[in-house]
Amino acid sequence: MTTSQWHGSGNGTSGAALDLLRIVRINEEIKRVVAVAFKINIMALNAIFLAKRAGNAALGFGVLSNELRVFSKDLRESMISLTRLIHDLVAEVSVVLQESRQDALFRRTLAQCSGNPMLDSVLERRNAQHDSRAQRISGLRRSLRLAVDDAARLVELGGVLAKSAKIEAAYGAGFASSLGQVSGEFDGVVEEIRSSLEILRRSKFFGGSA
Template identity: 40%
Template sequence: MSNKPTHKTSSGELAGFVRLNEGIKGVVLIAFQINIMALNAILLAHRAGEVALGFGVISKELRSLSVELTGLMQELSNDAYLAVNLISDLLRQERRYRLLKKATDLVANPSPALRDVMVRREEEFSLITHRVRDVRLRLLDRLEDARKLCQFGTAISRSAKIEAAYGREYGRALAEVSQEFDQKIQNILPSIEALCTGMQRR
C-alpha cells in the first residue's frame, strides 16, 4: 500500500476534522447572534424613521450576510461530517490491510485469490484517499468564501457606524448597535482564519 498514509496520519486527520466541526459551531453561534441583532436594528431603524433609512438598509445587508454565512457553515459542517466518515473508513481499511499483510507474510506462496484481495484493498484505500482530498479542497474553497463574506461584513459594519451618526435622537442607540455589529464580525474573522490554517496544514 505505497500511497497509504500511516495510522497516525489518518488519526491526526480525523481529529483535525472533528476540531473543524467544533470551530464551525462557534461561527454559527455568532452568525445567529448577528441575525437577531440585525432584526432588532431593522426595527430600531423603522422607529427612527427617515433619519435611519441608511442604517436600516445596512442592517438588512448584515442580516442577509448572517443567513448566507450560516448556510456556508452548514455546507462546511456537512463536508466535515463526510470527511470524518471517510477517514474512519480509511482507518478500518488500514487495520484490514495489516491483518491481510500478516496473513500473506505467513504463507510461503500466497494464492492468487489472496493477492487479488490485497490489490482490491489498495484500490479501495486509494479511492477513499482521493475522496478525502476532494472534500478537503471543497472545504478550503468554502472557508475562503466565508472569509471574504466576513471581510465584506466588516466593511458593512463600519458603514453602519457612519450611518448611526445621522440618527439624531436615535444616534446613541444606533451607534451602540453598530459597535456590537463590528465586534461580532471581528470575533468571526479569527475563527475563520484559524479554520483555514488548520485545513491548509492537513
C-alpha cells in the same frame, strides 16, 4: 501519500486519527460561527426596529441592518455547506481507520503466506480501493478549503456592512448614541467570525500551522 501507501507503511491509523481530530476541531469552529451568525440575525432585527423608531435620520442605518440580516442568513447557509463536507470527510476517514486495522491483520497473514496468488490479488484490490478513497478524501479536502475561503470572502463583506453601519449611526440624530452602540457590536461580532475562519484556514488539515 496515497491511502494505499499510507496503509502499507503502517501509518494509516495514526495519520487518519490525526486527520479525524483536525476535522472535529474544524467542525467545532464551524459551530461557533453558526452560533454567532444567529446572534447577528437577532442583532439585525433589533437594529431594524431601532432604525424605524429613529425615523428618516436612520434610513441608511436601517438598510444596512437589513443587509446584515441577509449576511447572517448567507453565512449560516455557507456553514451548512461546510458541515455537509465535514460529515462526508468524517465518514471517509473513519473507513480509513477501520481499513488500517484490517490491513495490519492482512499484512501479518501475508508475511506467513508469501507468494500466495490469491492473497496477492486481494492485496491489489485493496490497494486500488485505498487509492480511490484517497482521491475522494483529497477532493473533499480541497472542496472544504475552497468553501472556507468563500465564507471568508463573505465575512469581508459583512465587515464592510458593519463599518458602514457605524458611519450611518452618526447621522441618527437623537438616536446616534444607541445606533452607534449597536453598530459597534456588529463590528465586534464580525471580527469574531473572521477570527474563527482564520483558525480554520490555518488548520493543519489544510497544511497550515494551527
